[in-house]
Amino acid sequence: MNAVAADIDAGILDRMIEIRRHLHRNPELSNHEASTQRYLRQMLEGQGITDIRDVAGFGLAVDIVGTGKPSNRKVAIRADIDALPIEEESGVDFSSTNPGVMHACGHDAHASMAFAVAAHLHQSRSDFGGTVRLIFQPAEEDEPSGGKRVVEEGLLDDVDAAICVHVDPYTPSGKIAVGPGPYTLACDTFDVAVIGSAAHAAKPHEGVDALAVACSMVTELQKIVSREIDPYNPLVISVTAINGGNAYNVTAGKVTLKGTIRSGSDATRERAWRRVRAIAEGMAASHGARVEVDIHKGEPGVVNDVEMTQLIVASARACVGAGNVLNTPGWTIADDFGYYSEKRPSVYFRLGIRNEDVGSIFPLHHARFRVDEAALKVGAATLVSAATGFLSMQPENSG
Structure with a gap:
């Protein structure tokens, strides 16, 4: 695990945790993520990334284009950024300063991992070909859905596939859980x-x-x-x-x-x-x-594409070893990543964050929810490996 995760520069990983804590301290509700959008833009620009655009209201999209072996492939990575109307009781030093609002579903962790992926790929873009589109998506938790807006605005029209990760407090920290077929309701x-x-x-x-x-x-x-x-x-x-x-x-x-x-x-x-x-x-x-x-009628269920699921399995095994990759059925939560999986072959995988030593034992949407931050480098490394692995694959109809 440490060897592959170390491929992402230690400075980027440190900044990932810094960003996660800032977002946790300053949560914003769905369709009100103006400060979150502005902060993430600043952090990305600080890495020398300039092709950043506003999408879906208070979201961002950034394309990282590899300059290595030519590839016409393009893959999207979704990270949601909104918080929930919950009064925080987690007790962490960086608890919410916004009364009645909390990152109780890990979207702060998702956004910070996506930052790490963007920063690493931008830094190493000569090592791959093709395009990775990072979508920092607002309004996963409430209507109007940010995921639906992403699709309506055409952000998936020119991509070949989509990937997203969700932290999982029911799975041991650092393990990856994924499976093919219906994965959320x-x-x-x-x-x-x-x-x-x-x-x-x-x-x-x-x-x-x-x-x-x-x-x-x-x-x-x-x-x-x-x-x-x-x-x-x-x-x-x-x-x-x-x-x-x-x-x-x-x-x-x-x-x-x-x-x-x-x-x-x-x-x-x-x-x-x-x-x-x-x-x-x-x-x-x-x-x-x-x-x-x-x-x-709300969001559709997420359906994991078989080949995209196999890609995550292979990528995660390379990062954390086969024994830490679990073939698990889906869960009963809903996620508007379902709009993505309706549009393109997609995969939604879970990153274990359960660690009793740091109090990461409470379920999603709980006032005492915590994230084991040590797991985030595993999620970021798996996303990097999966994205670059996808871009290097030859499409079936390539002749």
Whole structure:
């Protein structure tokens, strides 16, 4: 591991950690990453990189063009840069100074690794041919999706493939996890408004208690997964908020629910949509209430291309040894890298950061989430190896 990681200059690796800590200390929410965008531009320019452009709102893209053996190949590397609306409790010295906002999903680590890749490739561009496009993407965590905007703005139109890494607090630090096929779930959201009629809390029979109806819906919605779907067919339905009522002595006349649907196939996705709507409408009707259901289609699931997965496996083995590369199934999170994998052959791999010695044991989106920074050089080295390895491959139709 150390031998290959050392191929990236120690100064670049030190700057990578510096950048990660600065971003962690100064997190910004989706579609508000103006300071992050400005800072990353400054750091890249400090490495002598000049071909930097603003993309997808508050994102950046930079093309590193090799001057070695000629190659017409081009590969994109995606690094997301936005944070989450979470009050940090990690206890690190560089904790967030932005109240209620935290890098609790590792996007600061992703951005800093992408910086290291860009800096290293720029420094060693005579060693390879072809182009590596680094995309520092905003708004992975919220709508409007930065990944969707990247595709709409044509940033993948002229590339042959795409790669991204995500830190993984469930995998031991420094190990690489990847596998072919579906690797994250599609993500949709729903809003439900239950309309009843308010009444005196001492005379609930004179109205229709929207809160009671909504609670019944929450219970019934869970049965879609537990009783209607094959356990081997991924589906998660979670009600994540319920709001309504404002007095001790008045039953609620209107209650709203919101939640998420995560699915592993188009057929399951469509079935879940139908069943959420049918259950909400049926429960409302059975209690004499009305209901409004809005389901919002979100990002598709990431599907890992077989050949791109093999490329990551080979690259990671070269960096950390075969014993540290895990063939693992996907996970139930969603990621708008799914828009990339719809457009081009892609691979999404995970970098283990779990290390009890540094407290890196909490899940993604947790207030006490931490990253074992020692693992980041492995992620950066794997990205470098995969990108340059891809550029050196001969396309099948090259004759």
